[in-house]
Amino acid sequence: MQVKKFEARTMKEALEMVKAELGPDAIILSARDNNRSYGLVGDGSVEITAAVSEETLQRKKFAEARLRDEEKQKFAKSSARSQKDLIEKMVNKHLEKNKAPRAITSQRYIDIDEDPMAHAVQDTRYASEAAQVRVRNAAQRAMSVMQDQLQPARQKTAPTPVLPILTAAPPKAPASVAQATVAKAMESAEMQSLKNEIANLKQVLAHFQSIPQNFVQGHPGADFGLPYDLSFVFEKLIQAGVAPEIAADICEKAQKELPSLKLKNRSLVEGWVARRILETTKTTSAEENRDAKVHVFVGAAGSGKTTALVKMASHLVVRENKKVAILSADTFKVGASDQMRIYAQILNVPFTVIRNATDWYQIMNYMNSVDYILVDYPGLSLRNAEEGMNLKRLMPPASMKARVHLVLSTLAKDQDTTELGRRYSVLDYQDVIFTGLDESVQHGTIYNFMRRFDVPLHSFGIGTRVPEDFEFATKERVLDLLFKITQANKQEQQVL
Incomplete structure (x- = not known):
């Protein structure tokens, strides 16, 4: 699927761009008015996000390729309905012209590629039914033989009818006895053969019933x-x-x-x-970021808290010309506060260490001299309640209205991020920051966490450069990460 953004001065111009680029069957995903100026003249603009399938786009290109220059101009100026009818007509005409005659076959029509495992199940089912028929036929044959054996006995017990005296033929006792003996032996052998066959078929059926019948998987979902x-x-x-x-x-x-x-x-x-x-998708708004003066960064060790704090501080200082102060409450890790002090010196911003809750009251006297205060906290897993209580004691007072950011890595497992989100809920974090986007190939964890905990996304860390590899989260960016839209467009451009 092709997803592209179009920006123009008016909605009509933007829709014309969508129709010319993606065709009349394009789907409008979103439309908004941009407050920023358009071009160099300072006018407002309209931004539209549209999508179209690869098949539909190829049909449009196919129709345009068979039009002359004059016809292409008329085609571009025509309405979406006219363009759609013309594309459909040209494609259908081409298909009918190149349509090959199909031979009539007695086989059933197959809509999709059949799964070979489905054939296996069907063959096994047929084999089971055939085995049942064989058992039934063998049983009927056995009953028939048993009835034939019982018939002479019934005739012996029946009353002998009175017959007229006739001249009897000479007795042939030896031949009759021999024939009866042979017939009885044959019947016994046939009965034994049928019993063995029935026993074997019963074993086959018992073995088939013991095999799990769910070995064929259905379609995804x-x-x-x-x-x-x-x-x-x-x-x-x-x-x-x-x-x-x-x-x-x-x-x-x-x-x-x-x-x-x-x-x-x-x-x-x-x-x-x-x-x-x-x-x-939920993201923090620009107003929420501006209203919060104190920003607290919490998370497990290795999640990228310090890097995320430095990137945000650099963004505020370099790009927005804000006055920033950096604080560190990480007294657990050796050298953590010294590392943050070096970053503060590079940015030429104030720095101090928070060792206990009373230090916050001294910092409140200097809040009016800075625009933002960014605080780095120790990376703890919060495996027990004591760690959570110690971390909560170092948090800013409620009067400062600090905004708590939970920092997670996209390289972590989905189950691990969910568990960390549950543990850090004692700190009442307002949003989440995801780092390491450039190192991960799957970004569904971002959407999963946001849906499960119903918290907005604050920002993303997409690399090691400071502050270039820092961006505030947007809905379009999340969609791009899930559907790989930008990556697909780059691959197409490389091919071209």
Whole structure:
């Protein structure tokens, strides 16, 4: 799917750009008015985010390639409905022209590639049914033989009818006895053979019933009751690192809100899911960042707290020309406060160490001389309640209205980030910062944490450069990380 942003002075111009670039079937994901000036003249602008499937875009390019220059100009100026009808007409004409005759076959029509394991189950089912038929036939044959054996006995016990005296033929006792003996032996051998066959078939059936019948896996999302039409987008979210239950929740919403016929349109489903991700993603606003004067950075060791603090301090000093003070409450790790002191000297900003809660009352006297105060706290796992209480005692007083940022790494497992979020909930953090985006290939952990704890995303650390590799979180950035939109566009440009 192609997702692009278009910026123009008016909404009409932006829509014309979308139609010219992506075609009449493009889906509008979002539209907003930009407060910043457009170009050099200082006018306002409109920004539209649109998406279109690869197949639809190729159909548009195919139709445009077969038009003359004059026809292309008329095509560009025509309405979206006219463009759509012309594209459909040209594509259908090309398909009918190159359509090869199909041979009539007696085999059933297959919509999708069949799973070889499904054939295995079907063959096994047929083998089971055949075995049952064989048992049934063998049992019938055995009953028939037993009835034939019992028939002579019934004739012996029946009353002998009175017959007229006739001239009897000479007795042939030896031949009759021999035939009866041979017949009885044959019947006994046949009975024994049938018994053995029935016993063998019973063993086959017992063995088949002992084999688990769920060895064939369904399509992705089948365990959550999702239809096959949504399996592709469910699998795409899982590959991006989104938790299965969260991906299933998104697909269930799509199944409820989209008609069943539209679920077969992959581009439409993918566009709906992209819009759903944008709607459910929460980020901190610029007003919330400006209103908070004290920013506290907490998190486990190795999560990148110190780097995130330095990047944010550099951003405020270099790009926004703000007065910043850096504080360190990390007295547990050897050299942690000395390292932060060096960073403060490089930025030429005030620095001090917080050793106990009473130090905050002295710092409150200097708050009016700075715009922001950034505090680095020790990296603790909070395995027990005592660590949490000690960390909570060093927190700023409630009157300072500090904003607590929980810093997590995208390299951590999804389960580990969830556990850290639960442990650090005793500090009442307001948002979360994710670092190491450049080192991770799956970024679904970001969306999972935001959905599970219902906290907004503050900012991202995307590299080692200061302050270039620091950016405030946006909804579009989260969507880009999950769908790899920017990465796909870069690969296409390299190919071209």
